[in-house]
Amino acid sequence: MYNAFFSLIKRDLRLAFRHKSEILNPLFFFVIVVTLFPLGISPEKQTLAEIGPGIIWVAALLASMLSFDSLFRSDFDDGTLELMLLSEYPLSILVLAKIIVHWLITGFPIIIFSPLLGTVMFLSNDAIETLMITLLLGTPILSLIGAIGMALVVALKRGGMLLSLLVLPLYIPVLIFSSNAVGSSMAGLSISGQLYFLAAFLIFCITLAPIATSAALRVSLE
Amino acid sequence: MNAVDKTKIKAKSNPVMKFIYHFASPKHFYRISGKLIPWLGWLAAILIIVGSIDGLFFAPVDYQQGDSYRIIFVHVPAAWMSMFIYMVMATAGAIGLIWKIKLADVVASSSAPIGAAFTFLALVTGSIWGKPMWGAWWVWDARLTAELILLFLYLGYMALEAAIEDPRAAARACAILAIVGVINIPIIHYSVEWWNTLHQGATVTKFDKPSIHVSMLIPLLLMALGFKLYYATVVLVRARNKVLYAEQNNSWVKEIVNQNN
Numbered sequence: 433m434y435n436a437f438f439s440l441i442k443r444d445l446r447l448a449f450r451h452k453s454e455i456l457n458p459l460f461f462f463v464i465v466v467t468l469f470p471l472g473i474s475p476e477k478q479t480l481a482e483i484g485p486g487i488i489w490v491a492a493l494l495a496s497m498l499s500f501d502s503l504f505r506s507d508f509d510d511g512t513l514e515l516m517l518l519s520e521y522p523l524s525i526l527v528l529a530k531i532i533v534h535w536l537i538t539g540f541p542i543i544i545f546s547p548l549l550g551t552v553m554f555l556s557n558d559a560i561e562t563l564m565i566t567l568l569l570g571t572p573i574l575s576l577i578g579a580i581g582m583a584l585v586v587a588l589k590r591g592g593m594l595l596s597l598l599v600l601p602l603y604i605p606v607l608i609f610s611s612n613a614v615g616s617s618m619a620g621l622s623i624s625g626q627l628y629f630l631a632a633f634l635i636f637c638i639t640l641a642p643i644a645t646s647a648a649l650r651v652s653l654e
Numbered sequence: 655m656n657a658v659d660k661t662k663i664k665a666k667s668n669p670v671m672k673f674i675y676h677f678a679s680p681k682h683f684y685r686i687s688g689k690l691i692p693w694l695g696w697l698a699a700i701l702i703i704v705g706s707i708d709g710l711f712f713a714p715v716d717y718q719q720g721d722s723y724r725i726i727f728v729h730v731p732a733a734w735m736s737m738f739i740y741m742v743m744a745t746a747g748a749i750g751l752i753w754k755i756k757l758a759d760v761v762a763s764s765s766a767p768i769g770a771a772f773t774f775l776a777l778v779t780g781s782i783w784g785k786p787m788w789g790a791w792w793v794w795d796a797r798l799t800a801e802l803i804l805l806f807l808y809l810g811y812m813a814l815e816a817a818i819e820d821p822r823a824a825a826r827a828c829a830i831l832a833i834v835g836v837i838n839i840p841i842i843h844y845s846v847e848w849w850n851t852l853h854q855g856a857t858v859t860k861f862d863k864p865s866i867h868v869s870m871l872i873p874l875l876l877m878a879l880g881f882k883l884y885y886a887t888v889v890l891v892r893a894r895n896k897v898l899y900a901e902q903n904n905s906w907v908k909e910i911v912n913q914n915n
Binding site: 577 | 751799803806809810813818823827830831833834837
């Protein structure tokens with residue numbers, strides 16, 4: 433089972449690195465969306481520092497949202513997904529491997545780039561550190577929850593818009609607690625409560641989301 | 655023989671499950687629900703009328719909020735219903751997924767628009783109440799936002815249902831979505847304690863010492879019960895129509911159609 437799990441991770445990572453746009457496009461999208469806000473609202477240092485945490489988080493959320501097509505779509509089109517369903521390994525484990533790769537190619541680059549964006553949004557050093565921690569805890573949650581939605585719409589022709597309708601409401605708790613944590617650390621308040629919530633939510637999602645995703649895949653591929 | 659048939663055969667040897675499958679068969683459901691609907695409907699109408707009259711004319715005036723508090727007799731039951739119906743939807747969806755009872759799928763999908771309507775009603779009445787009380791139609795308070803998210807969840811559910819053509823697949827996909835969305839229900843409920851902002855705390859569920867006066871509580875509970883029965887009526891009417899449509903090629907439906915022509 434571990435063999436299947438790791439070879440699937442390796443395969444998906446190799447595929448992602450062959451199509452570099454899959455890694456780069458969400459990242460560009462993330463950077464561009466954040467850039468739009470100073471242009472649209474105001475370049476004032478105070479305003480940006482105030483809205484920065486929320487904007488960076490919303491951009492991360494949308495970037496992860498738009499990258500879900502890469503999660504199951506190509507495997508669905510060429511029939512790989514069907515073979516995974518028929519394989520002897522538990523589908524939820526295989527799904528978890530795919531989700532981990534999705535996080536590695538979309539969530540992880542965002543975390544790496546976030547200090548840069550935090551700096552241009554005039555966040556304090558403490559706040560940038562908190563931003564990175566919340567992204568580290570939060571972006572895997574986005575990948576896990578989004579996978580459920582993607583599994584539900586994968587067989588539909590125009591699933592993209594529907595996916596955001598299904599998944600964005602479920603992202604809201606993550607957004608609230610993360611941007612609240614970053615805002616609190618700007619104000620010098622304690623952030624352990626929010627981080628505990630995110631960590632608990634992450635564990636919860638790791639436990640249950642792969643099961644829900646594999647159930648959804650079975651429905652979609654019937 | 656596939657796995658579905660095996661579970662069904664296994665279940666049918668158990669007397670309790672036998673009874674459930676018997677009751678849940680479309681034909682019996684159609685017959686029994688036809689008898690129930692008038693009772694439920696009239697009871698709902700009476701309760702809602704009595705509750706509204708009691709709430710609007712006889713319940714005492716609130717010492718702080720004056721007469722405008724009276725909207726709670728619609729607002730609070732509607733908000734309760736919005737969460738209750740989502741729970742029903744998720745439970746029915748789970749039953750449909752696990753025991754393959756078609757009727758449960760029908761109940762789940764019939765509930766969605768009713769639940770969305772109650773959620774909308776709760777939001778609208780809340781905002782009408784909020785204007786004189788808070789001085790704004792809308793505030794970004796945790797509870798309001800959570801109710802809005804609930805509305806989004808309902809809309810997503812209905813959008814997914816509309817997008818999948820095969821009704822069986824749609825029911826199963828929606829059931830999974832509803833079960834996932836149920837995570838949101840406790841978040842709504844505990845959001846008051848977590849974020850504790852503008853919305854007043856719950857006043858009714860503190861059973862040891864409710865902070866609402868009995869003369870206000872009675873119409874509130876009458877309305878809540880009336881709303882529940884109204885929901886039961888409407889969901890049965892909707893489910894009956896869906897059952898009839900889904901079973902249109904079966905002989906018992908043709909008999910009913912022939913009788914009515």
